[in-house]
Amino acid sequence: MARRQTTLRKKIKLTDDEWGKVAGNMAITGTTNFSLYARKMLLDGYIVKRDFKELKELTKVLGELSRNIHQIAKRANETRSIYSDDVEFIRRSYNTVCSMMKERLVKAIRS
Numbered sequence: 001m002a003r004r005q006t007t008l009r010k011k012i013k014l015t016d017d018e019w020g021k022v023a024g025n026m027a028i029t030g031t032t033n034f035s036l037y038a039r040k041m042l043l044d045g046y047i048v049k050r051d052f053k054e055l056k057e058l059t060k061v062l063g064e065l066s067r068n069i070h071q072i073a074k075r076a077n078e079t080r081s082i083y084s085d086d087v088e089f090i091r092r093s094y095n096t097v098c099s100m101m102k103e104r105l106v107k108a109i110r111s
Contacts, residue, residue: 030049052108058101065097069090
């Protein structure tokens with residue numbers, strides 16, 4: 001990532017109460033860098049925080065599914081045969097997880 005090239009430096013003075021409010025707002029947004037927080041607030045006036053916990057969980061499920069696919073492929077290579085039940089299970093699982101991910105993404109974008 002390219003290093004940010006800044007040419008101007010501005011200073012502000014805050015009371016303890018003001019800093020407490022700023023620090024609280026930074027904590028709410030999950031920001032630990034005051035410079036980034038101040039610049040974003042000065043330029044845009046708001047910070048959007050997204051919670052992708054559900055998507056992370058779905059990503060784990062996709063990882064498990066890919067491991068299942070790998071095991072089936074390994075068995076197919078060893079035995080030179082594959083069971084239609086295995087293929088159907090993978091197809092259903094994949095379609096279910098993909099539709100759940102799409103649903104969650106649309107929900108996250110709209111909120």
